[in-house]
Structure formats: C-alpha cells, structure tokens
Amino acid sequence: MMTVIAAHGLRKEFTVRVKVGWLRRDRRTVAAVDGVDLAIERGEMVGYIGPNGAGKSTTLKMLTGVLTPTAGQISVCGFSPVRQRTRLARRIGVVFGQRSQLWWDLPLRESFDLLRHIYRVPPAEHAVRLRRCRSLLDLDEFLDTPVRQLSLGQRMRGELTAALLHGPEVLFLDEPTIGLDVVSKQAVRGFLAELGATGDVTLMLTTHDLADIEKLCRRLLVIDHGRVVHDGTIEALHARYGSRRRVVVELESPEAPPEVPGATLTVVSPLRFEYDLTGATAGELLVRLAGLPIRDVSIVEPDIEDVVARLYTGVPVTDAP
Ligand SMILES: Nc1ncnc2c1ncn2[C@@H]1O[C@H](COP(=O)(O)OP(=O)(O)OP(=O)(O)O)[C@@H](O)[C@H]1O
Numbered sequence: 434m435m436t437v438i439a440a441h442g443l444r445k446e447f448t449v450r451v452k453v454g455w456l457r458r459d460r461r462t463v464a465a466v467d468g469v470d471l472a473i474e475r476g477e478m479v480g481y482i483g484p485n486g487a488g489k490s491t492t493l494k495m496l497t498g499v500l501t502p503t504a505g506q507i508s509v510c511g512f513s514p515v516r517q518r519t520r521l522a523r524r525i526g527v528v529f530g531q532r533s534q535l536w537w538d539l540p541l542r543e544s545f546d547l548l549r550h551i552y553r554v555p556p557a558e559h560a561v562r563l564r565r566c567r568s569l570l571d572l573d574e575f576l577d578t579p580v581r582q583l584s585l586g587q588r589m590r591g592e593l594t595a596a597l598l599h600g601p602e603v604l605f606l607d608e609p610t611i612g613l614d615v616v617s618k619q620a621v622r623g624f625l626a627e628l629g630a631t632g633d634v635t636l637m638l639t640t641h642d643l644a645d646i647e648k649l650c651r652r653l654l655v656i657d658h659g660r661v662v663h664d665g666t667i668e669a670l671h672a673r674y675g676s677r678r679r680v681v682v683e684l685e686s687p688e689a690p691p692e693v694p695g696a697t698l699t700v701v702s703p704l705r706f707e708y709d710l711t712g713a714t715a716g717e718l719l720v721r722l723a724g725l726p727i728r729d730v731s732i733v734e735p736d737i738e739d740v741v742a743r744l745y746t747g748v749p750v751t752d753a754p
Pocket residue numbers: 447448449464465483484485486487488489490491492
C-alpha cells in the first residue's frame with residue numbers, strides 16, 4: 434500500500450475579531466483545524482464530513498497548498514503542498530464548489546483547451562480523457578455554451594472534467610453535489626463511482642449529503658471542532674453507535690410474537706411488531722417466525738443520517754453488542 438495523502442498534527446489558527454461589550458472588539462485566536470492526523474492510501478475513496486464550521490474546507494485548503502498550516506506536516510503525492518504547489522498541481526485535481534477553474538466568457542470546450550495548454554497535456558491523451566468525460570457526464574449538449582450560461586449541474590460536470598483532464602492521481606472535492614438537482618447528483622455520483630472503481634485515483638470529498646458517502650466512500654472521516662472524531666467504515670460507525678437493522682412484521686390475524694434471542698421485540702399493534710437485531714441475523718429471526726400468519730416482512734437498514742446527527746450533537750456512544 435502507498436500512502437498518498439498524509440498529515441500529522443495538522444493545525445490552522447485564524448485570528449478573528451470578536452465584539453466585547455458595545456464598542457470594543459478583541460482579537461482572538463481560533464483553531465479551525467486542531468491536530469488532525471491523516472493517512473489515505475492510493476485508490477481509497479474517503480468522505481470527510483462534519484457539521485458547519487468543523488474545519489473541512491480549511492483542511493482541504495491546506496492539503497492542496499492554498500493555505501499554510503499553523504503547525505503540522507503534510508505530504509500529498511510526496512510533495513509539501515505549499516512549498517511545492519506548482520509541482521503538486523500537476524498531480525492533483527481540485528473542485529471547490531464555490532470557486533471555478535473555468536473561464537466564464539468562454540464556451541466549455543475552449544476552457545478545456547486552455548487547460549490542456551496550461552498543463553501541457555499531449556493532445557492524444559487530452560482527447561481520450563475528454564471523450565470519456567463527455568460520454569460519462571453527458572457534456573455534449575452544452576460543450577459550446579459559455580460557462581456563465583450553464584446551470585449549476587452543468588457547470589459542476591464541467592468543473593469535474595476540468596479537474597481531470599491532466600490525469601491527476603488525487604482528486605479533492607469540496608461539496609461536489611451541493612445545490613444540484615437529483616439527476617445531476619446521480620450523474621456526478623455515477624461518474625465518481627466509476628472513477629473510483631479503476632483504483633487509480635484517490636478521492637477525498639467533503640459533503641453534507643450523506644447519500645454521497647453511502648454511494649461512494651468505504652471510509653469515513655468525521656471532523657468536529659477541528660478534530661477527527663471518527664475514522665473508519667460506515668458499518669463501524671453504526672456499530673459504535675449501536676444502530677441496528679430492524680425487521681418489521683405484519684400479520685394477517687392477531688398472534689402473540691415470540692421472544693427471539695439476539696433480537697429486541699417491540700409490539701406496535703396486534704397486527705404489527707418489530708425486532709431490533711442485536712445479535713441474531715434476519716434469516717435466524719425469520720426461521721423463528723415461520724409458524725405465524727405473516728402478511729409482510731420488511732428489513733429497515735439503520736439510517737446514516739441518524740447516526741451522524743448523534744455524532745454531531747455529542748450523544749455518548751452506547752454499548753454496542
Ligand atoms: N479566513 C478565515 N478567517 C477566520 N476564520 C475562518 C477563516 N476560514 C475559516 N474560518 C473559521 O474556521 C472554522 C472552520 O471553517 P471551515 O470553512 O473549514 O469549516 P467547514 O467544515 O468547511 O464548514 P462548512 O460545512 O460550513 O463549509 C469556522 O469556524 C470558520 O468560521
């Protein structure tokens with residue numbers, strides 16, 4: 434395995450002016466990122482999430498060389514982002530939702546051409562990559578439209594293409610699906626999933642849309658108040674917070690539900706009851722229910738929104754089974 438993004442003791446302080454009383458303002462130092470350690474391997478797709486103001490964008494800005502850390506070490510593709518920013522730029526792609534790397538007055542096609550010159554990409558390579566993006570991201574119908582006239586979803590598809598035309602090894606995305614309609618979100622997610630499946634590109638993305646994470650990321654980093662509070666899979670997060678799959682059973686006629694080891698029973702009505710799976714599998718449970726006049730059974734997966742909301746609000750971790 435090869436670590437492509439590494440950070441140790443990463444810290445960024447900002448000086449802010451805070452109002453004290455009627456007229457006085459004091460300068461105060463706040464740590465937007467407060468001792469973050471990261472090690473992301475080649476080909477990983479990592480979601481970086483956290484509540485507003487947690488420090489996500491600040492971290493990405495330091496990893497891409499836009500901001501100088503107050504303390505700590507960073508290595509991305511073996512480079513120090515601030516000191517070797519130009520060399521790093523050839524190896525990474527960056528999409529920050531708020532900022533554009535396209536030329537507003539030019540048609541998308543010409544922006545792509547300019548980027549080819551800036552990064553000195555051989556024409557044949559450029560053509561192959563552009564063709565791929567055109568088909569996967571459906572660019573053709575607006576390729577000749579000036580960027581300022583594009584919808585948000587069209588522009589985001591253009592931004593992703595722009596970030597990839599020089600063949601980066603690492604892609605940093607800050608809120609790639611923010612404000613997009615359902616169809617554009619799906620297009621962007623599908624595209625990123627495909628990109629990730631090749632295993633060649635390492636992807637780190639911030640998002641408030643947890644469906645992005647569920648669709649794309651095996652690994653989740655959660656940051657709060659500038660510190661990493663979870664690093665692991667979504668399943669590990671569920672396990673840590675004790676969230677469980679639930680089996681909902683509906684009967685044709687009233688019957689007493691059995692107690693099943695490894696499942697916690699809740700009777701909702703004479704015809705409906707639920708089991709939280711604390712140890713048993715859904716299959717084991719269904720075997721125990723075989724004699725009942727069952728009309729319908731459904732399995733409800735734990736909701737990642739719930740778990741993350743609990744994590745953000747600091748609800749203590751329950752004892753997982
Ligand atoms: N240039 C700056 N000067 C002062 N404070 C800043 C600056 N940039 C960020 N901050 C502060 O640092 C903290 C972290 O901000 P950051 O933008 O990294 O959060 P975030 O996790 O990306 O939030 P969001 O989800 O709202 O985008 C916030 O409290 C923010 O107000």
